[in-house]
Amino acid sequence: MEAPSTPSKSRNPNKFQSSSSSSSHHHSAMARKSSLVKQTIVCSACFVLVLYAFFNTFLHPTDSPPSPLFPDGVVRDDVFVGSAVAASRVKVFMYDLPRQFTVGIIEGHARARGSSDFSKSRYPGHQHMGEWYLFADLNRTEEERVGSPVVRVLDPEEADLFFVPVFSSLSLIVNTNRPGADQAYSDEKMQDELVQWLEQQVYWRRNSGRDHVIAAGDPNALYRVMDQVKNSVLLLSDFGRVRPDQGSLIKDLIIPYAHRINSYTGELGVEKRNTLLFFMGNRYRKDGGKIRDLLFQMLETEDDVIIKHGTQSRENRRAATRGMHTSKFCLNPAGDTPSACRLFDAIVSLCVPVIVSDSIELPFEDVIDYKKIAIFVGTKASLRPGYLASLLRGVSTERILEFQKELKQVVSHYFEYGEPNGAVNEIWRQVSQKLPLIKLMINRDKRLIKRDLSEPDCSCLCTNKTGFLTSI
Known part of the structure; x- marks a missing residue:
């Protein structure tokens, strides 16, 4: 048989190169297409897994219907464990x-x-x-x-x-x-x-x-x-x-104080909130709370401000409820210590808190941005004549509504102890987050001994107060 003829390179010197290049482009395109398909499949799978994790982790716990907290006032000892x-x-x-x-x-x-x-x-x-x-x-x-x-x-x-x-x-x-x-x-x-x-x-x-x-x-x-x-x-x-x-x-x-006045259940708005600023509480306090008397002296002559002395009693709580529910802003100065229960009464009243307490610490700040629900005023600034009332009069209705919306979103979960998925669960969540630190400090204690040094102690991990514990 006659052997098949071989194309002469001299007759078409570019023919082989063209064929090879075309084949290479074809395979490259196929590879890219295959790679894109694989990437799409992988990304889709990851997306599905992320969605699954999100719904399982964050949405599933709230699927169960709420139950009242001991409506009969009886504490029960039957506890189901092991699920x-x-x-x-x-x-x-x-x-x-x-x-x-x-x-x-x-x-x-x-x-x-x-x-x-x-x-x-x-x-x-x-x-x-x-x-x-x-x-x-x-x-x-x-x-x-x-x-x-x-x-x-x-x-x-x-x-x-x-x-x-x-x-x-x-x-x-x-x-x-x-x-x-x-x-x-x-x-x-x-x-x-x-x-x-x-x-x-x-x-x-x-x-x-x-x-x-x-x-x-x-x-x-x-x-x-x-x-x-x-x-x-x-x-x-x-x-x-x-x-x-x-x-x-x-x-x-x-942790938050338990509020002592009724929560506000009405509509958002300022139409029924005719008082600019409200405060009702003990005028005379010790330590940092001395600012209360100074604020009383400055504000009690303002026409649209209600500020009056009152102690904890059933009648005063009713009066405080009416006052907070009909005011745009609620004053929250320091008490004997930096915080006071009036802040939490104001929050559940949707009365925008005006916090005058330079050293205050607030609950759940890892998840609550208090700048969205309260106004903070430095102690020195608050005592300037006319400053506080003028500042609050300059807050627009739209801004007050924004504060109220944010307040309403956080009240039930973070500041209501009686809610089934309320403040108690949030406290336990934050306690749970302490566990890694607790284990760290327990393990450190096993290898360290306390030393009697003259330096002041600190509030974290006090390395300047410890030494190594020799052991095998």
Whole structure:
């Protein structure tokens, strides 16, 4: 057979190169197309996974219908533990404290007010009753604890954190200013006995209390034993009465006061808010609260400002509710310490808070931008004649509506203790975020010894106060 003829390069010198180039472009185009298809598939898959994670993480916990918080006022001990959802949450063990630190304080409060039938005694309403809501929350069943980031465990060996449910703030007011009240109850004695009891607990001694959580909402709560409990995560209203080596934002948590007036449920707007600025509270306070009297002197002559003295009473709360619900702005000066309950009354009233307190710390600032819901005025500026009223008169109606919209968005989840997915869950969320730091400090403690140095202590990880612990 005749061999097939081979094309002569001399006859068409570019033919082979052209063919090769064409083939190369074809394969390159196919590769690019294939690569684009693969990238599209990968990106689509990633997008689907991200959506799945988002809906599972953020939306699923709120799918369950809300349930009321103990409408019958009875604390239940039946707690469901062990579900798949619970396994992924921070595990909290709540101590079964002797009754002298819980129910006994409630009874002492009732006894000081003339009650002898303790079967009907309930935790009384007051501005620092967050401690009650946390205790009540951990006594609910897991099905009732909508969206909680923590799960209660009954075996302390399983626990990440330990909650000490002492009613330290209520203890302070058992006998306060009540002539003839039974003086058998002593807050100081309660504090001393609490520390004695804790120091006998193996889990307290194990890590020097660092993995324990204690509510001390009132600025004077546990003042006598603060040095003995300062390693714990303290739930505080502010840092006004604790030293830098006792409390800090790193270790502890600022929690909101329980508001004492009714929440505003009307429409947004200024039509029914005819008062420019409102304040009703104790005119004379100590320490940083001395500014109140100065502000009274400056503002009480302003025509569209209502500022008057008033103490906590049922009648005054009704008057404060009317005043806050019909005012555009609510004045919030410092009390005896940088914070005061009036701020939280103003927030739930959608009355734009005007905060005059240079050292105030606020709850949940990792998720709340307070500049969107409040006006901050420096103490020195607020005392300039005519400055404060003039500043507020210059705020437009549109801006006030923006403040009100932002306030309405944050009220139920962050400032309502009675909401099933409200302030209590947010407190537990922030407590849970402390866990890595707690573990870090526990592990540091295992290798360090304290040294008696002359330098002042600090409120974080005090490396200048420690030395190495020699061990094998």
